[in-house]
Amino acid sequence: MVITICIGSSCHLKGSRSIIQKLESRIKEKGLGDKIELNGSFCTGQCAKGVCVKIDDELFSVSPETADSFFDNEVLRRLA
Ligand code: FES
Numbered sequence: 001m002v003i004t005i006c007i008g009s010s011c012h013l014k015g016s017r018s019i020i021q022k023l024e025s026r027i028k029e030k031g032l033g034d035k036i037e038l039n040g041s042f043c044t045g046q047c048a049k050g051v052c053v054k055i056d057d058e059l060f061s062v063s064p065e066t067a068d069s070f071f072d073n074e075v076l077r078r079l080a
Pocket residue numbers: 006007008009010011012042043044045046047048050051052
């Protein structure tokens with residue numbers, strides 16, 4: 001699974017860095033480092049939906065506050 005987080009300027013302002021940190025620590029905690037690849041991307045042109053996070057080709061709108069529930073509900077569910 002590839003998770004791509006937009007680090008363009010608009011998404012950066014909305015907290016993409018802290019989302020990356022949260023996802024990294026959750027991945028570590030669950031020992032999923034070999035199953036999940038975290039990537040950064042430049043602006044994908046959907047700033048209004050930021051922070052734009054993709055699981056493979058599916059787009060989600062995530063904020064630092066929803067990063068944990070995103071991980072539980074979308075990421076873990078797909079790996080179950
Ligand atoms: S900066 Fe993330 S979509 Fe534009």
